[in-house]
Amino acid sequence: MELPLEYQKAMKGLLGEEYEAYLASFAAERRYGLRVNTLKTTPEALEQKGLFALSPVPWCAAGFYYAEGERPAKHPYYHAGLYYLQEPSAMTPGAVLPVSPGERVLDICAAPGGKSTQLAAKLAGEGLLVANDISAGRAKSLLKNIELCGIRNAIVMSEPPAKLAERFGGYFDKILIDAPCSGEGMFRKEPDMVKSWTPELLAFCREQQADILEHCAGMLKEGGLLLYSTCTFAREENEESIGVFLEKHPEFSLVPIEKNHGFAPGLPPFEACVRLYPHKVQGEGHFVALLQKNGGETSCRTRAEKSVSEKQLEGFREFAGAYLNRMPEGMFQIYGDSLCLLPEDAPETKGLRVLRSGWQLGTLKKGRFEPSQAFAMGLKKEDVNYVLDLPLEDERVLRYLKGETLEAPEAKDGWNLVCVDGFPLGWGKAQKGRLKNKYAVGWKWE
Numbered sequence: 001m002e003l004p005l006e007y008q009k010a011m012k013g014l015l016g017e018e019y020e021a022y023l024a025s026f027a028a029e030r031r032y033g034l035r036v037n038t039l040k041t042t043p044e045a046l047e048q049k050g051l052f053a054l055s056p057v058p059w060c061a062a063g064f065y066y067a068e069g070e071r072p073a074k075h076p077y078y079h080a081g082l083y084y085l086q087e088p089s090a091m092t093p094g095a096v097l098p099v100s101p102g103e104r105v106l107d108i109c110a111a112p113g114g115k116s117t118q119l120a121a122k123l124a125g126e127g128l129l130v131a132n133d134i135s136a137g138r139a140k141s142l143l144k145n146i147e148l149c150g151i152r153n154a155i156v157m158s159e160p161p162a163k164l165a166e167r168f169g170g171y172f173d174k175i176l177i178d179a180p181c182s183g184e185g186m187f188r189k190e191p192d193m194v195k196s197w198t199p200e201l202l203a204f205c206r207e208q209q210a211d212i213l214e215h216c217a218g219m220l221k222e223g224g225l226l227l228y229s230t231c232t233f234a235r236e237e238n239e240e241s242i243g244v245f246l247e248k249h250p251e252f253s254l255v256p257i258e259k260n261h262g263f264a265p266g267l268p269p270f271e272a273c274v275r276l277y278p279h280k281v282q283g284e285g286h287f288v289a290l291l292q293k294n295g296g297e298t299s300c301r302t303r304a305e306k307s308v309s310e311k312q313l314e315g316f317r318e319f320a321g322a323y324l325n326r327m328p329e330g331m332f333q334i335y336g337d338s339l340c341l342l343p344e345d346a347p348e349t350k351g352l353r354v355l356r357s358g359w360q361l362g363t364l365k366k367g368r369f370e371p372s373q374a375f376a377m378g379l380k381k382e383d384v385n386y387v388l389d390l391p392l393e394d395e396r397v398l399r400y401l402k403g404e405t406l407e408a409p410e411a412k413d414g415w416n417l418v419c420v421d422g423f424p425l426g427w428g429k430a431q432k433g434r435l436k437n438k439y440a441v442g443w444k445w446e
């Protein structure tokens with residue numbers, strides 16, 4: 001691969017004697033990763049299934065390498081949201097940022113959702129994740145991944161940081177900025193990215209990074225943590241972006257990140273940060289900085305009003321009475337014909353471009369409730385009365401994912417949660433042994 005001369009010069013300056021080892025890493029075997037979705041299963045349980053040859057990613061508890069040639073995206077368990085495919089070094093920001101159930105977390109550059117799905121797993125269904133991406137198109141794939149992983153407590157948005165900052169001053173406990181960057185750490189994985197590299201691109205990215213950092217500063221609570229990451233090596237987009245930010249914001253300080261697993265320290269005087277290089281770790285490359293806010297705004301009080309009447313919920317209550325073993329808890333909201341369930345203290349989002357607010361349960365048309373794909377993915381098998389639980393080897397699993405009508409003499413008449421080995425895939429409606437397929441149209445197995 002022909003690397004731009006100016007890039008070579010910058011990397012030689014950064015790496016010194018290690019530069020040759022960095023170049024040699026381009027010829028090394030590429031490593032692929034998947035991260036187990038702990039909202040659905042455990043790393044041990046997935047390993048025991050013996051689906052793929054997995055070996056652990058040392059810096060991410062639920063992360064695994066899988067061998068080239070394996071196709072985990074072509075497996076029904078992928079469609080059940082049991083794991084997310086993620087480049088191993090990209091698992092670092094979500095692993096380093098401490099998140100506990102009940103917190104309010106913002107992932108401001110979230111699409112397609114690698115880190116959002118990781119943070120949501122740490123929230124374990126409690127608290128709130130706001131997953132945002134400025135690109136409305138990319139936010140759609142973010143939404144799909146949030147739904148696929150069965151995440152019930154996320155608001156998916158597409159807004160510029162300035163707009164969010166107007167609404168969420170001092171609101172979040174944790175913020176992740178996985179910033180747009182020149183992507184130098186992707187050169188091995190996506191050689192085409194080399195072509196778009198220019199020094200001007202670095203300067204452009206740096207401006208965007210400064211804007212995002214600036215607006216996020218005000219959205220964090222006092223004592224809150226902000227994680228800044230890029231998949232690039234350029235000093236300008238990493239230590240320099242952080243340096244400029246810290247000069248302007250003395251209320252923030254760097255929190256040291258442990259230098260295990262071949263992680264290199266940030267460039268002086270920012271040794272508290274980490275750099276992942278492809279010649280030092282089994283991964284493509286990343287920069288990670290963790291900052292704490294030691295003063296400034298305290299929590300703000302934006303809270304959505306309850307606006308749904310019992311009358312409007314009749315159709316859902318009827319469905320729940322017939323098919324659910326457990327009533328989902330939270331605040332019901334209706335957007336158009338879509339019924340969603342939000343955490344009780346969810347924020348007011350009127351006026352913001354929201355793709356999804358909380359857990360979409362289904363649609364209400366003329367009072368009739370029809371359950372949604374997202375509802376199925378956020379349920380557990382035990383939550384539902386009528387379950388068509390197919391073993392992995394059953395040929396109907398693939399036929400269901402392809403959208404076909406199934407012969408299902410064992411299904412009871414009515415709505416059935418279709419599962420593979422106990423993990424929900426979607427809905428079907430049975431009548432006299434035939435199951436009408438209700439799998440989401442855009443999700444079908446190709």
Ligand SMILES: C[S@@+](CC[C@H](N)C(=O)[O-])C[C@H]1O[C@@H](n2cnc3c(N)ncnc32)[C@H](O)[C@@H]1O
Nearest residue numbers: 108109110111112113114115133134135178180
């Ligand atoms: C590195 S990617 C994020 C990857 C994502 N965090 C993941 O793990 O899947 C950067 C994202 O930032 C978004 N972006 C660029 N500028 C932005 C801005 N000013 N505010 C919010 N998002 C932005 C891009 O659309 C892109 O999806």
